[in-house]
Amino acid sequence: MAALVGGQGQQLGDIESNVASSNAMNLNVACSQAEENGFSDLVPATGTEEEVREILQQTSLKLVDDHLVEFSEALRTVAKALRRVAEGKAIATAEAAEWKRKYELERARNLQLKMLASIIWK
Incomplete structure (x- = not known):
């Protein structure tokens, strides 16, 4: 049973890692698309995902x-x-x-x- 729980913990860690890398990839895609569309000054180079979301939300609003x-x-x-x-x-x-x-x-x-x-x- 402990081996099963340990295996599930590893799978959960893998899933979290995949989600984090997917979010980072989405952020990179959003930044590059923003730069292509002339919004490079809106996206800070060191901006967090939350800052980017806020900027995109303000722009869409x-x-x-x-x-x-x-x-x-x-x-x-x-x-x-x-x-x-x-x-x-x-x-x-x-x-x-x-x-x-x-x-x-x-x-x-x-x-x-x-x-x-x-x-x-x-």
Whole structure:
């Protein structure tokens, strides 16, 4: 049983070693990609993984903020256009109501004239 536990301890140590080397490799890849993309001044040469994560997170938050600002401006533009459309519709509806009122008045006047003419000509 002790040999089994000792063997598992060795395997656990190997796994931890592999994870640490994998993290170091990921950090190196991230640093080289940052340098390729023009962010070499953002990644300190002696930076820890946590510092790099923080810098990358701040950069991604800045990009998200930029997108949110752009999206907000687009929504304001759409809202302005919708307000103009609603105002135009309200004006058109009011104008249509006015023309309908004039039409009904003219129609009523014509009916009265016809009735008056029919009475006079009898």
